[in-house]
Amino acid sequence: MDSILFIIAAIAAVGCGLNLVLQKHPISSALSLIGVMSSLALLYLLLGAEFIAMAQMIVYGGAVMVLFIFVIMLLNAGTEKRSDKSLFAQIAGFPLLAVLVVLLSFLIRQTFPSATSEVRFGYWVGGTAEAIGMRLFTRFLLPFEVISVLILIAILGAVVLARKEID
Amino acid sequence: MIDHIPLSWYLILSAILFGLGVAGFIYRKSIITVFMSIELMLNAVNLSFVTFSYENKNIDGHIYAFFVMVVAAAEAAVGLAIILTIFKNRGTLQIDEVDSMKL
Numbered sequence: 001m002d003s004i005l006f007i008i009a010a011i012a013a014v015g016c017g018l019n020l021v022l023q024k025h026p027i028s029s030a031l032s033l034i035g036v037m038s039s040l041a042l043l044y045l046l047l048g049a050e051f052i053a054m055a056q057m058i059v060y061g062g063a064v065m066v067l068f069i070f071v072i073m074l075l076n077a078g079t080e081k082r083s084d085k086s087l088f089a090q091i092a093g094f095p096l097l098a099v100l101v102v103l104l105s106f107l108i109r110q111t112f113p114s115a116t117s118e119v120r121f122g123y124w125v126g127g128t129a130e131a132i133g134m135r136l137f138t139r140f141l142l143p144f145e146v147i148s149v150l151i152l153i154a155i156l157g158a159v160v161l162a163r164k165e166i167d
Numbered sequence: 168m169i170d171h172i173p174l175s176w177y178l179i180l181s182a183i184l185f186g187l188g189v190a191g192f193i194y195r196k197s198i199i200t201v202f203m204s205i206e207l208m209l210n211a212v213n214l215s216f217v218t219f220s221y222e223n224k225n226i227d228g229h230i231y232a233f234f235v236m237v238v239a240a241a242e243a244a245v246g247l248a249i250i251l252t253i254f255k256n257r258g259t260l261q262i263d264e265v266d267s268m269k270l
Contacts, residue, residue: 002171002172003170003171006172006177010176010180013180013184014184017183017184017187017207018187020187020191020200020203021187021191021194021195026199026200026203029199029200029203030203033203033206033207036184036207036210040210040213040214043177043180043214043217044217046172047177047217047218047220047221049221049229049232051229051233052213052232052233055233056236059237059240060206060210060236063240064206064240067243067244067247068199068202068203068247071199071247071250071251072199074251075250075251075254075260077197077199077260080196080197080200080260080261081196082196093190093194094190097186097190100186101182101183101186104179104182104186105179109175111175112174112178112222113175114173114175117175117222118171118172118173118174119171119172119173119174119177119218119221124221124224126220126224126225126229127217127220127226127229132229135230136230140230143234147237147238150237150238151237151240151241154241154242154244154245155244157244157245159248161248161252162248162251
């Protein structure tokens with residue numbers, strides 16, 4: 001059962017990722033990215049990471065993508081113009097990418113053979129909100145506090161960059 | 168039908184998504200889409216983190232994935248503000264036309 005779910009989510013993720021790269025209009029790319037993020041949330045659930053799956057849906061699928069679509073609509077971004085300059089990139093780009101992915105997959109298969117390590121749904125359920133909260137507020141307390149300062153800086157930076165000049 | 172998914176399939180899926188992100192980053196010409204490709208790469212890395220966390224039965228990978236999400240959200244806020252400013256000053260979203268730092 002979990003293998004069927006994995007295959008559905010993996011095909012959806014790769015299909016939406018391809019669509020993101022190949023579509024011409026930014027809004028189509030944004031909707032494809034939402035598809036990728038939703039299927040990744042399903043994969044996180046299969047890996048026993050409940051909290052990360054929910055955070056993925058709320059933070060990425062909700063907040064970040066709404067921000068993207070908001071900016072696309074605000075700027076009225078239309079279809080992009082392709083600049084057909086590099087012939088080498090057009091001919092060799094995607095074959096070279098395929099070679100890279102195949103080499104990476106070969107290395108991964110060598111390092112993690114199928115016989116020794118496989119994923120069973122429900123075999124390890126360590127990713128609950130309770131466990132993550134315990135770890136976050138004990139061992140990772142300092143990074144947690146530092147990242148709150150980072151978010152404050154990001155808020156101020158966004159406000160300063162996007163404000164209107166008032167005379 | 169296979170019963171259980173090998174761990175390497177998750178990692179290969181992560182590699183494929185990362186490769187697609189790199190392709191979009193190089194191939195696309197709209198600033199917003201280039202930015203979305205960066206988000207795709209960050210998501211692929213997150214999948215690797217969670218997979219290794221499962222393999223080692225250790226929750227630290229989830230914490231790293233959580234931090235990556237937080238940094239990505241902050242980065243999206245600042246980056247989209249920069250895109251707004253570029254559009255206000257130059258009236259374009261084509262990445263080729265923003266070349267004032269080119270020699």
